[in-house]
Amino acid sequence: MAVLAMEKDDTKTAHAETAEDLSSAQNAEEQELTPTQALRKYPRVVFWCCFAIWILFLSSFDNQAGGVVLGIPQFRKDFGHAFDGGYVLPAGWQSAHSGGPTASTVIGALGSSWVADKIGRKYTLALDVLNVLVGITLETISTTNPVFFAGKLINGFSVGAFVTVSMAYVGEIVPLALRGSITAACAVSFTIGSLVAALIVNGTSNQDSRWAYRIIFVSQYGVAGVAAIGLPFLPESPWWLLSKGKQDKALKSLRRLGYSADEVTSKIAGIQTVLDKSLQETAGASFLECFRASNFRRMCVGIDPLIVQALGGAYFIAAYSTYYLQLGGYTVSESFQINIGQQVLSMSGNILSWFIIDRFGRRPLTVWGSAFTTLLLVIAGGLGLVQQPSFVKGTVAMMWMWCFFYNFTIGATAYTLMAEIATARLRAKTAAIGLATQQAIFTMWAFVIPYLFNPDQANLGGRIAFIFSGLGVLCTVLLWLYLPETMGRTYEELDEMFMKRVPAWQFKSYQTDAQMNIAAEQRSLKE
Template identity: 55%
Template sequence: MENPKNEKTDVDFIESVEQTGRLANQGEHELTPLKAIRDNPWVMLWCIYAIWMLILNSFEGQAGGAVLGIPEFRKDFGYKYKDSYVLPVDWQAAFSGAPVASACIGSLGIAYLADKVGRKWAYALALVFSYVGITLEFVATTSPIFFAGKFMNGFAIGALVTVSFTYIGEITPTVLRGIVSSAAAVSFTLGPFLVALIIKGTGTLESRWAYRSTFVAQYAVAAIGTIFLPFMPESPWWLLSKGREAKAAKSLKKLGYSPSEIKMRIGQIILTLEEVKSETDGATYLECFRKSNLRRTGIAIAPFLIQTFSGIYFAASYSTYYYQLAGYSTSESYILQIVQQVISMIGNIMSWFLVERFGRRPLMLYGLCFLTVDLLLTGGLAVIGTPGALKGTCSLILIYCWSYNVTIGAVSYTLLTETATSRLRVKTIAIGIFTQNALNTMWAFVLPKLFNPDQANLGAKVSFIFGGLALLSCVYLWVYQPETAGRTYKELDELFAKKVPGRKFKSTKTEAEMEGEQVMELKQQELAYGDNAGR
């Protein structure tokens, strides 16, 4: 027979957790971005670490495409066509498609492991794959060995994106979630920027170091990530999902929280995890497609797919080569590639100040509308085909890269990070990475046949394809995309559970908000009563 005293203790504990959780939920609404940054310096530093791990991802992704624009690489791995060297289209597609295909497997596999052994060990495994892949790329003198290196690095690419955005979403305060996850997307421009600088310095060398220098630099990026990994605090969300409250408290302490803040934060996380438990029982991939989770999974990954539909794979992987085909010299194409990355970084930095002020939905919708017009104009100039028109397409590609990074290039990661339910976050992110990479795998094999001068030779006219897909995506965003800015995870859980239409998310008052306001009011009354009693 149960001890009534123990039963009362359990009830008191549950009530205490609920009260502190609701108080923490309301407290997040009262934080400003600047105060949150000042109060959470260690959280911000570990978010920067996660962003650094993403730089390793984007560095590899850009290096694989950028080497195609290096004449010495095409000479060593390709064949002579007219007055220059080109890669065999099948190998070109394989080099581009291999890491994207293995990234699909890497994202799904690492999500399973991250839920089993934690985010920290998942990072460690990704780094192992990265070191092996870099080494194979560096020593390669034949296409099969280079392909093997790209394929191995793909596992790391999928893993690093999945774990980094999960970790950022789990340690960042609500008021900073959009800013930090958008800022994380700067890694996808900073990595390519570093690659562009290296290739500008070495790309014209008449030896294997014209492209091998890029792979050597990857070692340095991976080494910095490895040095700091042992000190990384494990995700408190993962620890509490495993019932490890003491370790979660220790992790929160390493993230800079005070004892009272640790108690409130643990209460908030436990309350959120318990309330979605019935919707996510088992936390398997299948759960992402059951009950209200199906809608959440779709809304989380749709913006990620829209990135691919809008043509970023072409702009990111083929721009250097296209600049050369459009009439610029090899050296000039490298300079344009650097300009492209600088413009992209400026665009991403601008998104930090817009994502919370204007919200996710407007930036996604109106940003994609602008990109659609840009793509159609690019295709139109490519049809004209005069030297001046072709130079104009290069300008429009640069404008595309800026506007993409201000809007959907940054906000999609925010939506992917915050829309998923807490227990399924890493798996939902993995599904998003998988589906995007699956589409990119398709583009990797199709684009060379459409784009290359020795194939269909469409050049920038492929923009018509992406423009049409972007137009259809605009319709989806208008109808289905909800506004998630300023919502805690508990509030988002409630909005999805109640099936609130996407266009009403912003105006709906949740029970979680009302409960938080009530608890905060009671807390203030208790403090006022204590002050009066002490006089």
């Protein structure tokens, strides 16, 4: 019996060593690939990452559609009341239409991460596409505030799920060489959603009927339809399949993603090694585990940039820039045309981030991006002290600059960091906590800003930027102190550094065990 036990132990040890060797080989191969080589080698992976980004675009489009309608006179006429020669939406309903969906986004993010860990990423996304179709229908047919609110509330659940699950999916399938650019590209879905919404509203907002705002809601059917057609063919995440012990299905999924037979073997070994090591640090995959041991630090660091976005003025500029322009004396047509230019700048900034995020790193772009956008808000607030046309134009210029620099720095890197830093077993739940926290802050702003900004309330106007700039200073300091550099690191290396509690400022130069093993193997080959 003792001999048999020893033989079993030897077999397990040999198997573990083989898995470690395959994992090391796979890590070495990933680190040697350039982005161009990875793009040519794994076109199917890139395609399905783009499909996940399309689903993010659906969530962005719905979010933006609900916000820009506040700037459409016909919407304010149908759902609001007369005020000072025009129409305004009551502050209570304005807060509800903004805050209600944001609150349901929090619930959707948290709930979907649990569902995605139970039934998989693919089927969770499918359920939420069906849900969003119901919400779009209610938005389109609504003639009263309660019905419109119900549609927005239902869609909020799907918005939270789309961001949480899609980001987790992309982070799990994208090759290392493309991880920075593709996860940063996820943010372009938000800028494209805003741009498309602005273009549609610019062409329809002057109509004297309900179709002035209904067209933008009907347009969402097309985006959701493409998602519904593609979802049945989406390969399930091999990370999720292996975490559930479904190795055969994980093999098939990797083959569908374009990996060769030899690559599948080493990839499976690499994923399983990371999952096994993660299991040593993580007893389970519950939300509570995110708050234990090194997972708590990883969660905080991973979601911090999202929180900085929420505190640093992103909600105000996204939801209120058009309304601010109209209050500043611009016509409806002019305000929407300016908004289109703003969205083009945002998209240009994000596209630029694809090419620099793996050149300059996540930490510099995030920290200095937060610092510079905070400075722009200080200037915008100062210009807002004077209510003259030239100063309003200056504030608009600061908003334009803010959109560009935000989207090629922290607006892009936040999603990369969230996907990279979370441990494998808790990736979906970490993303859910990050999005839920961000949306909770957005919910607070949705209820507070109308009372600070509206002309029939505190009427702060551009001076509201001082509030966001003050918070931005604090956020920049925290990012400087605690944000590590993750560029070029495999998930196995990141696991090791967090488990060993490596300080944030040492991440860039730290030599991991995996790196030392590879270096030792290369030296032995030369000898």
